[in-house]
Amino acid sequence: MKLFIDSADAALIKDLAQSGLVDGVTTNPSLIAKSGRPIAEVIAEICAAVEGPISAEVAATETDAMLAEGRKLAAIADNVVVKLPLTMDGLRATTAFSADGIATNVTLCFSAAQALLAAKAGATFVSPFVGRLEDHGADGVELLHEIRAIYDVHGYDTEILAASLRNPAHVTAAALAGADAATLPPDVFKALVKHPLTDRGLDQFLKDWASTGQTI
Numbered sequence: 001m002k003l004f005i006d007s008a009d010a011a012l013i014k015d016l017a018q019s020g021l022v023d024g025v026t027t028n029p030s031l032i033a034k035s036g037r038p039i040a041e042v043i044a045e046i047c048a049a050v051e052g053p054i055s056a057e058v059a060a061t062e063t064d065a066m067l068a069e070g071r072k073l074a075a076i077a078d079n080v081v082v083k084l085p086l087t088m089d090g091l092r093a094t095t096a097f098s099a100d101g102i103a104t105n106v107t108l109c110f111s112a113a114q115a116l117l118a119a120k121a122g123a124t125f126v127s128p129f130v131g132r133l134e135d136h137g138a139d140g141v142e143l144l145h146e147i148r149a150i151y152d153v154h155g156y157d158t159e160i161l162a163a164s165l166r167n168p169a170h171v172t173a174a175a176l177a178g179a180d181a182a183t184l185p186p187d188v189f190k191a192l193v194k195h196p197l198t199d200r201g202l203d204q205f206l207k208d209w210a211s212t213g214q215t216i
Helices: 010-016 029-035 037-050 063-074 088-099 112-120 129-137 140-155 168-176 186-191 198-213
Strands: 002-006 023-028 054-057 080-085 104-109 125-127 159-163 181-184
Touching: 002 010, 002 140, 002 186, 010 037, 023 181, 029 037, 037 054, 037 063, 037 088, 037 168, 037 198, 054 104, 054 129, 063 080, 063 088, 080 088, 088 112, 104 112, 112 125, 129 140, 129 168, 140 159, 168 181, 168 186, 181 186
Parallel strands: 002 023, 002 181, 023 054, 054 080, 080 104, 104 125, 125 159, 159 181
Antiparallel strands: none
16 A cells, blocks of 8 residues: 655655655645745645655635646646546536546545546546544544445546544554555654554663674
8 A cells, every 4th residue: 555645745755765665745725825935836845855746735625727727736746646626517627637648636535426537537546535534423433444345346547545644553453454555644653663562672672782892
């Protein structure tokens, strides 16, 4: 499963990318606003730091305006993925971009039926929001299983990009559900490597090694 960073903090993304474990990045208008920088500048810097797909989201809500904004975003770098909301206008724009060979990420997906429409529109990625569904009492992980089953049965190429993942358990569940990728806030990405038994074991190894008086 590919791991993406959900952030518009270019400096932080560059640092995390040095691990060799970052496959892509997702951004949204809220993250861009938080950066306090022009969107084109931020996206260009992130695209230069990470070779994989970089999602840049349109702000328009009407198809023609989405197409105009999306083309501007796609022109920033070859690895830009135009991010579109899962609305009828967004799906129309997705269909048009698909015909033009422009990669898309259809976001704000909360049902398997919506994911089906995104695949039919030719989306490169669909982003189901696991954590936000759970906030409303629904089973976000089950949604991933449903989408995986539908895509496999009907042979859709759209990749499932699990979003709104809030802890390592969400990431594990997404992997088990067959998500193709997961996008994580930086703190969740960093938390994946953490386990108290790992820290405890390393401490013991270091103490035992120090007792030998050896060097390597």
